[in-house]
Each structure stands twice: as C-alpha cells, then as structure tokens.
Amino acid sequence: MSHARTGVVQTPHGDLATPFFMPIATRGVVKTLSSFDIERLGSPILLSNTYHLWLRPGLEVLNTFGGLHRFMDWSGAILTDSGGFQVFSLEGLRKLTEDGVEFQSHIDGAHLTLTPELCMEIQRTIGSDICMVLDVCTKLPARDAELEEALELTTRWAQRSKEAFEKTREGSVNPGAKLFGIVQGGTTIALRKRSAQELVDIGFDGYAIGGLSVGEPFEEACAVLDALHDILPKDKPRYFMGGAQPHEIVAYVQRGIDMFDCVLPTRNARHGQLYRFVHNDLTKPDFYEQIQITNEKWKCSDEKILPLSKGELEGVGAELSRYSLGYLRHLFTVNETLAQRLATMNNVRFYLELMEKIRQAITAGRL
C-alpha cells in the first residue's frame, strides 16, 4: 500500500509543493550555477550547510549582508543542514560532550565548539527558512548501546535547540523560519521509533530522518521509514536526508516522504554522468538511465543533451536543447568547466522534473 502524498510546505520565501527535491548549495552556491540559473531551472528551494557557511564566508559577512538570501541574491526558500553530519565526519578531530561537539576546522585547524544553541544562532544569521536541529550522527554499523546513547543525546539537544530557536526568533532576519527535528537510531527499528516519539513529544514543524543513506541496504532504509510512518504526525512534512537514486526517491515517496536532498545529480554531473528518462512509468525502477558522456560512443553524437525543439522551452531547457552530446563529450575531454555546468543543469533539471512527474502521478492516483 502506498503512502504517497502531495501537499504544501509554507515558508517565508514561498509555498513549496511536496514531494520536492532541494538542489545542494553547501557553500551558498550550487556548484557551477548562479541563483539566476536556479531560477531558470525552476527550483523553489535550495539546501545549504550551517557548518560550511559558519567557516566561510563566516558570520561577519552573513551579518553584513543580512543573511544568505541577500548574499547570493536568492529569493526562494533555503533549508540549512545543521552541520552535525559534517562535524561528525571529522573523525579524530572532534570530541563529543554533553554541551556540544569540539572540533578542528577542516580549513585552518582552528579549535571550535558547535552547540545546539550556537547552531540555532548561526542558522538565524543565515536566515534559513527551514532550520535543522544539531543531531548526533553515529557511524554505521554501530552497537545498539552506542546508538541509544547517541539518540538520547540527540533528543536532549533537540529540546535545547527548540528553546534556543524560540529565543532567537525576535529580531532575526527571518522570524517566520521553521525548525525540524532529526530522527536517529541507525537501522534498529525500536530505537528509531523511540527517537521519533521523543521528537514528536517535543514538537517540531517537520521531521527529518537522518543517519540513512550511509551505506546500509536499501531494504533497511525502507524498513525504517515503514516503522516511522504511524508515529510521525500526518500533518507535518517528512524529510529524507541523504542521497537517493531516482527509483529510490519513488520508493521513499511511496513511504510518505515529502522532501529530499541529494548530492548525486550535481556530483555525478561533474563526473560526466547524465540522468535521462527512459519511460514514464515511475513504478518500474528502469524508468531512467545514466549515461557516461565521456565514452567514445558519444563522440559523433548529434543528439541534443535535452531533445526538445528550439524555442519550446525558455531558459535552461532551451540552452540544453542547443548542445549535442558530442559537443558535451568534447568539453569533458578538454577539461572545460562548461561541461560540468551543462551536465549539472541537465541533472538538476532531471531531478526537478522527476518530482513534478511524481506529484502528477500521485494526483492521478498512479503512485
């Protein structure tokens, strides 16, 4: 039985039709693209990162500009990851305490401490529309005792985050921002349920499922989502954090997920991998393909990156429908960054179109 659903997430920078995908702008830029390009691509929201923006450009710059929207001239919505995942990735360079996490900057080695409260302050300075609590990310596989300890701390930090979030609302650049909690607990169903229930008891504007898409089997991620379905409030958005291939996104949508971010379309683009639709039946996992444009077989291909007749689309679509796969291959062969840009446009456009197709399919009762 499908739990796929459509809806709307309201933000101070626009209403977002769900399910939606957020292009990743970790450092205040979707690699190779300007905010003008994102507008032309038609994404109503971007995802950025608290940890990375804190280090560069830093709070002084963000304060001067009055937040990230103005800094990058983006009038759509912004969700910021808390940066917990990035800090916990600094193995050997970080130390976890009840108060927060002490670590060394990956840029200059400076000793820093990120606490749930500071994490809220930074996101208030960024002016995010959707802020994420600081959570404790445990590397999988992990023992249950370790996962349990992490989720208990995640809950306590979530409580502190909510209090700090409320206290920093007044006078902030984006007082209408929302705050999401993050469910942890690895792939242990009982722990996942407990984590979700504790967050629901605190009460958030939305709920993210973190700590998945870190190498565990696809079936285990699905099992976690199935287990959480009846615990998370029906009227709040559900956000799957982490990478997902197009057919996995469909599977997660069928398990009630409303929001996605994914580094695959942009990262794969930079390595010359292009997503393309094969057919329109999203329930069959072969509805898309990935081609490796650097392969010899595309050398003389005059097929367009996006096969549309000229003038059919404005903006990015029109641009992609001008250039052949043969030309794009040439650009990759000579290490030209325009290659990465055109491929990124293609893949982000693909993911956005996928979400549009998903919303249409749900509405039509086909998903």
Next chain:
Amino acid sequence: MSHARTGVVQTPHGDLATPFFMPIATRGVVKTLSSFDIERLGSPILLSNTYHLWLRPGLEVLNTFGGLHRFMDWSGAILTDSGGFQVFSLEGLRKLTEDGVEFQSHIDGAHLTLTPELCMEIQRTIGSDICMVLDVCTKLPARDAELEEALELTTRWAQRSKEAFEKTREGSVNPGAKLFGIVQGGTTIALRKRSAQELVDIGFDGYAIGGLSVGEPFEEACAVLDALHDILPKDKPRYFMGGAQPHEIVAYVQRGIDMFDCVLPTRNARHGQLYRFVHNDLTKPDFYEQIQITNEKWKCSDEKILPLSKGELEGVGAELSRYSLGYLRHLFTVNETLAQRLATMNNVRFYLELMEKIRQAITAGRL
C-alpha cells in the same frame, strides 16, 4: 597623428564593425561560457585554434557536424589561428622543414606534420569565416639572419597557403571564407616592411601582424605598426595578434589596427582579476583599473560586480548586476567555478564595451 578608423569586415556569418575584439575559444569554447552566453554578451565573432581543434575533437567529429559553427551551435563569425604559434611553442618537440613543421602532439605524443596545405584543409573543415596562413614564428630575441630566414619561409608558405585556400573553396562548408596573411620579422623594421610588402604582393583579404606581444617593449610594437602603416592596403583589415591591455589596444587602434584577440580578459578573470572602467577618456591610460577580487578588502563589499540597476540590461549585464563583489570573493575563496564564470563574463563584457567606446570615440573624432 591618429590613424584610428572605423569600418566593416564582411563575413558569411555577419558584418563586423571595426575595431573589434575576439573572445578566445581555443578549443571551441570560451572557457566557462556557452555560445548562448557569448550571444548574450553580444560578441559577433569568436577566435578558435586550428592546431587544438585538429587534435581534439579532430577532423572526423568536425566533418560529422559540418564544422565548428554547428558543433558549438554558434551562428556568429569564427576566425581561426593557424596553430603555427602553438606548434612552434613545442620547443624540442618540433622540426622545421621547407615542407612544413613536424612535431609531437602535446596530448598523446603522436608524430604529426602540419603543412600550409593541411592547415588550409583543416580550417576549411572547421568552416572558419577568417582563415589564417601557417607562418613561422621565431622566438625573440633572435638574430636578423634567423628572422630573415623565417620571414622568407613565411612568404613561401603564404603563397602555398593562398593556392591551397583557393583549391579547397569549392564544396567546403563555408566557401565565402576569407584568408589573412601574417606579417613577421621580429622588431627589425626593415624585415617587417619586407614581409608586409611580400604578402601584399601575393594579395590577401586582410593582414595580421604576428610575432609581437611576446615580451618586447611596448614602444617597439608601436614602432613596427607605425612602419607598416603605409605598406598595408588601406581597404583591408589589420589584425594585431596577441595580448594587449586596454590602454595598449587604444594605442594600436590609433596606429590603424582593426582587429584584436587577447587572452588577458579571460585568463585574468580565472585568477580573480576584474577589469573596470574608471573614466571615459580613453586617451589617458588610467581609464580603467584591475582589481584583485580575492583580496580581504572585498570581503564585505556589497558593491555589485556591474553597478547597474536591476532590469536595466538583459542577459549577462542583468546577471552581473545581481551579485556583489563580496559574494564573488566568497566564490573564489571556496574554489567554486561559478567565480571564474562570473569574472570571465565581467572581463569579456569589459573588452567588448571598450571596443564599443573606441568606435564611438573614433566616430566622434575623439581618438
């Protein structure tokens, strides 16, 4: 006394108002920009390179697509350097004979021979609007005997080039193409005059001055141009090959030059150096400045890359007028290729606007 002049160079892909500047698309792409971007920038012509296109994508691909215009979807004009300069730069890897120049590919070490005839064939395959003869480029400083030998061979090759060019016209993708000769002779005035006269005797559609901008003092380049002024036919375009800063372009225009290419705007952009106008009196060499955007001083600058009110311009101008110098600095700091792209747009736009100002100043009798 100024010899500055305006005029028109007619090509199968449009009439070009002189003096003009050609953005450099060595490998069939202006680094970081698509042909769509070049259209938005408003350049009516691009410069590409015979040697580089011969190696990649190669003649098979260019033949399949019916030339470079279709390959990169560019409807404006294209001038191609012969590639002589590139081949002669491969010191130790190349050998000069009467027939041509034998060398090893910089990509895979393959042994190749470029002759004046092959050079014409390749440019016919590319479908250039303005083809350049294969010339012999001598590294400066050089003894007069060496320069003389090189210019004599350049003349013989120019004769062979013209014959090959005529023979390959019929059935080529761009039969209305023009052929330019290239004056050599180092900074020795007598040799320069002889080279020019010999080329004029053969007869070309235009005349380039090669072998300058290779480290010689600015005054010596000016002296060469002064010496050539009365030898080159008044009714044919004159093309200064090689880099020139904005104030040097003005000086060369005043010596009768009609066409320029220059790697500085694009290369400097990629290193974070932005050209900006300071005032409008082009006769004073301080009419422009170059700023180093990576400097700390721009960290919090909310000044726009291009200070225009929104909506004043379409396309690239509108895009550049959205982003601040502070944001651009941030993009360079995090090694984001969008930084190089925005800076490239700014600098190419600057050079194109410079040429527009020059044409207006000439028409108004101010240059």
